[in-house]
Amino acid sequence: TNDTADLAGEIRRMCREKDAVIMAHYYTRKEIQDVADFIGDSLALAQKAAQTDAQIIVMCGVHFMAETCKILCPDKLVLCPDLNAGCSLADSCRAEDLKKYKDEHPGYKVVSYVNTTAAVKAITDVVVTSGNAKKIIDTFPQDEKIIFGPDYNLGSYINSVTGRNMLLWNGGCHVHERFSVDAIVKLKKENPDAKVLAHPECKGPVLAVADVIGSTAVLLKYATENSSGRYIVATEAGILHEMQRKCPETEFIAVPPEISEGSVGCSCNECEYMKMNTLNKVYNCLKYEWPSVDVPEDVAREAVKSIERMLELS
Ligand code: 13P
Numbered sequence: 195t196n197d198t199a200d201l202a203g204e205i206r207r208m209c210r211e212k213d214a215v216i217m218a219h220y221y222t223r224k225e226i227q228d229v230a231d232f233i234g235d236s237l238a239l240a241q242k243a244a245q246t247d248a249q250i251i252v253m254c255g256v257h258f259m260a261e262t263c264k265i266l267c268p269d270k271l272v273l274c275p276d277l278n279a280g281c282s283l284a285d286s287c288r289a290e291d292l293k294k295y296k297d298e299h300p301g302y303k304v305v306s307y308v309n310t311t312a313a314v315k316a317i318t319d320v321v322v323t324s325g326n327a328k329k330i331i332d333t334f335p336q337d338e339k340i341i342f343g344p345d346y347n348l349g350s351y352i353n354s355v356t357g358r359n360m361l362l363w364n365g366g367c368h369v370h371e372r373f374s375v376d377a378i379v380k381l382k383k384e385n386p387d388a389k390v391l392a393h394p395e396c397k398g399p400v401l402a403v404a405d406v407i408g409s410t411a412v413l414l415k416y417a418t419e420n421s422s423g424r425y426i427v428a429t430e431a432g433i434l435h436e437m438q439r440k441c442p443e444t445e446f447i448a449v450p451p452e453i454s455e456g457s458v459g460c461s462c463n464e465c466e467y468m469k470m471n472t473l474n475k476v477y478n479c480l481k482y483e484w485p486s487v488d489v490p491e492d493v494a495r496e497a498v499k500s501i502e503r504m505l506e507l508s
Pocket residue numbers: 234235236237309323324325367395408409410411
């Protein structure tokens with residue numbers, strides 16, 4: 195609509211005036227992805243944040259992504275359009291609980307998924323994303339004792355592809371855990387030639403029927419390089435916008451979530467936290483340069499080590 199175009203135009207004007215860049219995760223609304231300077235998965239967003247020269251970074255994603263950005267760019271102003279944009283996965287691992295578990299397991303290295311709070315990263319040896327987890331775990335000696343958290347499904351998948359036996363935290367992402375294998379099997383029967391693309395945060399049975407397992411960027415790359423195929427996509431539906439933009443002729447079928455009878459609340463294949471980023475909020479946060487995300491210095495000093503180790507190894 196005209197309103198959307200006007201708002202997007204104003205946002206771009208403010209970015210030039212204030213030397214700001216907008217970064218957006220693939221799961222955000224399409225109009226946010228369209229107005230952003232850079233879109234990516236969590237690894238690419240962290241790498242980009244480490245490199246940018248801009249004075250202001252508007253991180254359209256969820257809170258831990260803005261924290262990661264701030265830790266890597268302490269001198270920049272990092273804005274987060276809605277501070278309520280949390281993450282059920284990051285919430286599933288409190289720093290005090292991880293600290294206790296670490297104390298109970300001396301000699302173990304702690305590997306944490308990027309979907310964690312800064313406080314968790316501060317007591318982590320190395321951070322990973324779904325895009326580099328295998329590569330980074332492979333750098334450890336085969337007999338290294340490792341605690342992996344908080345995503346149980348990703349950890350279990352990495353255990354299976356590396357032949358390791360890492361201790362797994364029992365956390366999960368409520369969006370990815372909703373995908374049902376029954377829905378995929380049904381879609382596969384209706385579309386036998388379609389390949390199943392799944393994010394490793396999905397449950398084991400879903401991964402067992404997937405043809406390609408990977409981070410959002412890996413799935414996108416696969417579809418782009420094999421655009422003559424048809425795809426059944428088991429990850430947050432926001433990614434379909436970029437898939438369809440890059441491969442306009444290709445058919446992408448979003449997997450509907452499992453809706454149990456009598457279920458209440460949101461039962462969609464979208465992350466409501468990611469969808470909290472709206473054009474209006476981006477406009478306001480740029481205009482008022484608020485709200486910003488800050489990380490206490492002592493936490494940032496420790497957390498930066500585990501993030502930088504990841505960037506070096508990936
Ligand atoms: P990636 O961006 O690493 O694929 O992770 C998906 C996710 O759930 C981000 O919150």
